[in-house]
Structures are given as C-alpha cells and as structure tokens.
Amino acid sequence: xxxxxxxxxxxxxxxxxxxxxxxxxxxxxxxxxxxxxxxxxxxxxxxxxxxxxxxxxxxxxxxxxxxxxxxxxxxxxxxxxxxxxxxxxxxxxxxxxxxxxxxxxxxxxxxxxxxxxxxxxxxxxxxxxxxxxxxxxxxxxxxxxxxxxxxxxxxxxxxxxxxxxxxxxxxxxxxxxxxxxxxxxxxxxxxxxxxxxxxxxxxxxxxxxxxxxxxxxxxxxxxxxxxxxxxxxxxxxxxxxxxxxxxxxxxxxxxxxxxxxxxxxxxxxxxxxxxxxxxxxxxxxxxxxxxxxxxxxxxxxxxxxxxxxxxxxxxxxxxxxxxxxxxxxxxxxxxxxxxxxxxxxxxxxxxxxxxxxxxxxxxxxxxxxxxxxxxxxxxxxxxxxxxxxxxxxxxxxxxxxxxxxxxxxxxxxxxxxxxxxxxxxxxxxxxxxxxxxxxxxxxxxxxxxxxxxxxxxxxxxxxxxxxxxxxxxxxxxxxxxxxxxxxxxxxxxx
Numbered sequence: 001x002x003x004x005x006x007x008x009x010x011x012x013x014x015x016x017x018x019x020x021x022x023x024x025x026x027x028x029x030x031x032x033x034x035x036x037x038x039x040x041x042x043x044x045x046x047x048x049x050x051x052x053x054x055x056x057x058x059x060x061x062x063x064x065x066x067x068x069x070x071x072x073x074x075x076x077x078x079x080x081x082x083x084x085x086x087x088x089x090x091x092x093x094x095x096x097x098x099x100x101x102x103x104x105x106x107x108x109x110x111x112x113x114x115x116x117x118x119x120x121x122x123x124x125x126x127x128x129x130x131x132x133x134x135x136x137x138x139x140x141x142x143x144x145x146x147x148x149x150x151x152x153x154x155x156x157x158x159x160x161x162x163x164x165x166x167x168x169x170x171x172x173x174x175x176x177x178x179x180x181x182x183x184x185x186x187x188x189x190x191x192x193x194x195x196x197x198x199x200x201x202x203x204x205x206x207x208x209x210x211x212x213x214x215x216x217x218x219x220x221x222x223x224x225x226x227x228x229x230x231x232x233x234x235x236x237x238x239x240x241x242x243x244x245x246x247x248x249x250x251x252x253x254x255x256x257x258x259x260x261x262x263x264x265x266x267x268x269x270x271x272x273x274x275x276x277x278x279x280x281x282x283x284x285x286x287x288x289x290x291x292x293x294x295x296x297x298x299x300x301x302x303x304x305x306x307x308x309x310x311x312x313x314x315x316x317x318x319x320x321x322x323x324x325x326x327x328x329x330x331x332x333x334x335x336x337x338x339x340x341x342x343x344x345x346x347x348x349x350x351x352x353x354x355x356x357x358x359x360x361x362x363x364x365x366x367x368x369x370x371x372x373x374x375x376x377x378x379x380x381x382x383x384x385x386x387x388x389x390x391x392x393x394x395x396x397x398x399x400x401x402x403x404x405x406x407x408x409x410x411x412x413x414x415x416x417x418x419x420x421x422x423x424x425x426x427x428x429x430x431x432x433x434x435x436x437x438x439x440x441x442x443x444x445x446x447x448x449x450x451x452x453x454x455x456x457x458x459x460x461x462x463x464x465x466x467x468x469x470x471x472x473x474x475x476x477x478x479x480x481x482x483x484x485x486x487x488x489x490x491x492x493x494x
Contacts, residue, residue: 005186009178010171017167026118028159032152033119033127040129040145041112043070044078047143048133051080054088055133055140064089075148080133082141083108100144103130107142110134119149121157188213188221195224201433204232257283306432308455311344311351311383312337312376318355319374322363330368333359336375344383344452346432351385351452354428357421358448362389366445378454382434385450393446399438425450 047066054060060080067078071091079090081104099115106113107130114129126146133141191208198206207228208221260279267273319335326333344351355374362372366389375386394402403426422436425448429436434452441447 005182006175006178009182010175013171013174017170021163021167025160025163028163029118029120029156032155032159033117036119036127036147036149036152037114037129040076040127040147041114041131043076044129044131044143044145047078047080047145048131051088051133051143052135052140054080055082056135060089067091076145078143078145080141080143083139088141095146099125099128100130100146103128103144104142106130107132107144108139110139119152119156121153121160123149123153125149127152185213185217188217192221192224199228204228204235253283253286257287306345307348308343308345309351310341311385311452312340312342314351315355315374315376315385318352318359322356322359326363326372329363329366330370331363331366332371333363334371334373336373338376342376342378342383343455345455346434346452347428350428350432350434351450354425354450355385355387357425358387358450361421362387362391362446362448365389365391367391379451382451382453385452386447388441388445388447390445393440393444394438395440399440402438403436 047063047070050066051063054063063080067080067089068091071077071094077091077094079094079100080088082088085104085108103113103115110132112129112131114127116123116125116127119127127149128144128146130142130144132139133143188208191212195206195208207225210218210221210225212218212221257280260276260283264273264276267276315337316335319333323333359372359374363370366372370390372387372389375384375388377384377386403422426436429450429452432452434450437449437451439447439449
C-alpha cells in the first residue's frame with residue numbers, strides 16, 4: 001500500500017514537472033535562437049549599408065575584406081549578391097545550400113529572412129539570415145549570413161540538462177517526502193492490520209498504539225481498542241459465567257445426589273427402585289455436563305501460550321491410559337507411531353485432551369469386537385494425529401454439525417455423554433493453529449484427524465504409519481508409556 005501511495009505521489013510530481021519545465025525548456029531555446037538571430041540581422045543590415053554604394057558603382061571596394069575579417073573573427077560565412085544573383089563579395093568560409101537559396105529568394109523580394117525558428121539540441125544546420133539591400137525603395141541585392149548553430153545547441157543543451165537535474169532533485173525530494181508521509185499516514189493502518197491478525201490468532205491483549213498517524217487514524221485506533229476491550233470483556237464475562245455457574249452447580253448437585261442415594265434403602269417397590277436408579281444416572285450425566293463445561297471454559301479462556309511436546313509420546317501415554325476401558329468393552333486399541341520423537345507446537349494439554357475425547361468416542365461407539373487405531377505421522381510440515389474406529393460413522397450432514405455445542409446424533413441420544421467433547425477438541429486445535437478433520441471410512445467407521453505445526457527448533461521426524469505398537473507391550477514397558485506426559489513442555493514466545 002505504501003508503494004502504491006508513493007507511486008501516485010511520484011506520478012503527480014512528474015506530471016507537474018513536465019507541465020512546468022516543458023514550456024520553460026522551449027522558452028529557453030527560443031531565447032537563445034532569438035538572441036543569435038537578432039545579432040545576425042544587425043550584422044547583415046550593416047553589411048547591406050556597406051554594400052549599397054558598391055552595387056551602385058559596380059566596384060566592391062573594401063566589402064570583400066570586411067566579409068573575410070568577419071569570418072575570421074566570428075567564424076560566420078557571409079555573401080553579398082546583386083539582383084541577378086551574381087556574387088559581389090563573399091567570405092572564405094561561405095558554403096551555399098538549399099537554405100541559403102530560400103533565404104536569397106526572400107531577401108530579393110524585399111523581405112528579411114531567418115531560419116530555423118528554434119534551434120533544438122538534436123537539430124543540424126546553421127542559422128541562416130538574409131536582408132535585402134535597398135536604395136530608395138529599389139532592391140539592389142541581398143546579404144546572406146550562415147551562422148554555425150553548435151554554440152547555440154550547446155547552450156540550449158546545458159539549460160535543458162540543468163532543468164533535468166533540478167527536476168531529478170525535485171523528484172528525489174518528492175520520493176523521500178512521499179515515503180515519510182506515506183509511512184506516517186499508513187503506520188497506524190499497518191499496526192492495525194498486525195494487531196487484528198494477532199487478535200485473530202488468539203492474543204486478545206494486543207492493542208494498537210493510538211498516538212500514531214493523522215488525527216482521523218488516531219481516532220480509528222482508539223475506537224478499535226475500545227471495541228477490542230469491549231469484545232474481550234464480554235467474552236471473559238461469558239466464559240467466567242459458564243465456569244462459575246458450572247462450579248457453583250456442583251455443590252447442590254452433589255448434595256442432591258446424596259439425598260437421592262439415601263432414599264434408595266427405603267424403596268421396596270420394583271418400579272420405585274428403577275426410577276431411583278434412573279435418577280442417579282441423570283445426576284451422573286449432569287455432573288459430566290458440568291465437567292465438560294468447565295473444561296470448555298478453561299480451553300476458551302487460555303491465552304494460547306504455545307509449548308513443544310512429543311506427540312508420539314503423548315499418544316502412547318493416552319492409549320495406555322484408555323487400554324483398560326477398551327479391554328472391558330472388547331475393543332482392540334492399537335497405536336501406530338515411529339521410533340523417533342514427533343515434536344508439535346500446541347497450547348498446553350491440547351494433544352492430551354483431544355486424544356482423550358477422540359479415543360473415548362471411538363471406544364464408546366465401536367462396539368464389541370471393534371478396532372480403534374491411533375496414528376502419529378509427519379505431514380505438511382507438521383504432525384498429524386489420527387484416531388480411526390470401526391463404528392457406525394457419520395453422514396456428511398452430521399460431520400458438519402459434530403463440533404457444535406451439545407449436538408448429538410439422533411441415534412445416540414441415550415448414550416452417555418454431554419455433546420461437548422468434539423467442541424473442546426475444535427477449540428484446542430484452533431488455539432494451537434492446527435486443523436481438525438473428520439471423514440467417513442470404508443467399509444464403515446470414522447477417522448478424526450488432528451494436525452499441529454512443528455516448531456522450528458524441533459523439526460518433525462518421519463513416522464512410519466505401518467509400524468504398529470501393541471498397547472499391551474506399551475503398558476508393560478514404562479518407558480514409552482508413562483502415566484504422565486514424558487515430553488518436557490518447552491514454553492516458546494508467541
């Protein structure tokens with residue numbers, strides 16, 4: 001934008017210079033030509049007065065010596081002719097031409113002649129001047145002079161070069177001034193663009209310095225900061241309300257569950273016991289919803305501080321943690337990773353929580369005899385983590401709604417869950433500048449993919465997806481699957 005603005009300033013300056021210097025250059029050429037023409041006309045008039053008696057008497061007298069001395073002194077050729085065009089006297093350097101013939105014809109007709117009208121730096125040919133020799137109204141002959149135009153051309157060229165130099169200095173000054181002015185005008189816009197991108201990436205504390213640029217842009221920057229403060233405050237209030245409400249509801253919910261449990265021993269009717277069990281399940285489900293809301297509020301409130309973790313080690317840890325539940329539900333849970341670390345740059349616990357939600361869903365919906373495979377590999381300059389199951393999968397319309405809050409497929413409404421798991425995953429992945437993709441696989445099942453950028457200091461290592469690790473062996477070996485994240489979190493500046 002600055003370049004376009006400077007070019008517009010420069011184009012305007014060049015047009016102004018052309019409008020001013022072009023007439024001035026023509027005026028200077030006209031002035032130099034007129035000065036030479038006036039001098040030659042005066043000289044030719046003097047020679048005409050000297051030649052009048054010679055033409056009357058038929059004897060040139062001293063006219064020839066005058067013309068020769070004139071040529072020796074000024075280098076200008078001259079000739080005196082009579083009315084029959086016979087040469088009466090001429091200087092040694094006289095060379096006639098087509099221009100002198102036209103000049104002679106004009107002078108013998110009783111009129112003065114001079115050519116060219118302007119001496120341009122690129123033009124050749126002398127300055128030709130002719131005056132008639134009159135005596136009592138009778139034209140006796142003519143005087144013609146031919147002045148070399150080299151000196152005039154050099155003078156005009158010097159003036160033009162001086163004008164061009166002044167124009168270049170003016171253009172240079174215009175460019176420097178335009179860059180400074182454009183920088184002063186556009187600096188708030190540039191900073192506003194940078195701050196907008198920072199806020200879009202999650203750093204909501206970024207603000208524009210309001211004391212830059214012209215007053216209009218200062219007011220714009222101040223208004224933008226006010227708007228950003230208001231939006232940030234509203235978001236903080238909303239998330240704080242969700243977190244506080246979820247937290248405050250836990251105490252009365254716990255008390256309610258205790259009281260419902262105390263009612264159990266006193267129930268003897270089979271229908272009453274069934275309703276009592278359903279009531280306890282509903283309180284458990286409500287507790288899960290509150291826990292999910294707290295997790296979502298914490299994920300959205302995070303300031304997106306990025307850390308570097310080994311995605312392969314995290315995946316091994318989470319597969320080991322979910323292995324007991326998978327065995328209980330007769331689901332085969334497998335891990336496919338390489339032998340080298342796969343470093344990714346994410347917000348804290350993003351991979352942990354995302355894998356927990358995806359593996360939970362995969363194990364829950366795969367059913368007895370199902371298979372769940374967790375794969376970690378290098379892809380597109382980052383780290384890709386995929387959880388693939390053999391469950392019923394989702395339709396295309398359901399895939400588009402899967403990350404909406406509290407959304408659940410119609411056929412799984414009675415399955416335990418709050419409908420916030422994929423929402424939390426989407427928030428964490430987005431805060432990590434990653435991607436979440438979900439697609440149906442053949443013949444059945446769902447593949448949920450996570451992609452996270454690799455840090456510059458820890459380039460992602462290649463991973464062989466076909467290299468499968470038996471979770472039972474991973475559980476027996478504490479090195480690859482410890483109870484906590486074995487990769488130290490290295491905090492990097494954003």
